[in-house]
Amino acid sequence: MADQPTNLDSHRGMAAQKATDLRRLRAEVEADQEALRSRQAALEDLLAAAPATDWHEAVEKARYLLGLLAQSLDASDLRRSKLIDRVLADFDHLLGKSTHD
Known part of the structure; x- marks a missing residue:
């Protein structure tokens, strides 16, 4: 063996x-x-x-949901993709960040 x-x-x-x-x-x-x-x-x-305790937590929840939406979008739906990108940029601006994590 x-x-x-x-x-x-x-x-x-x-x-x-x-x-x-x-x-x-x-x-x-x-x-x-x-x-x-x-x-x-x-x-x-x-x-x-639980509900968000501050805006940062609320934004993280929204980012997650927007990410799921973005993944499900048709590649030709540029208008909604652009809107998602703008909302994420708005989050960064309002929270004082230069880019989203």
């Missing part, structure tokens, strides 16, 4: 190896997406848990 495990990948043909690599990558992406959904739900629970 060998001390080292047998590397089965080296015994597969190129097509089988590619299929295996694709399955592994897909599984990793799906796990990453599930972890992201979980973190996103935790963030949304935190944002919804």
Whole structure:
């Protein structure tokens, strides 16, 4: 019996190896997406848990929602994208920042 495990990948043909690599990558992406959904739900629970205590907290909640809206916009909807960018710039201006975080 060998001390080292047998590397089965080296015994597969190129097509089988590619299929295996694709399955592994897909599984990793799906796990990453599930972890992201979980973190996103935790963030949304935190944002919804209590009213903002100041303008900075209110702006962070609005930034998050505007970011979600921006992601869902059709790429050709330049008018709404521009409006979102302007609102974010207004937040920065009103809070005394040079750029949004």
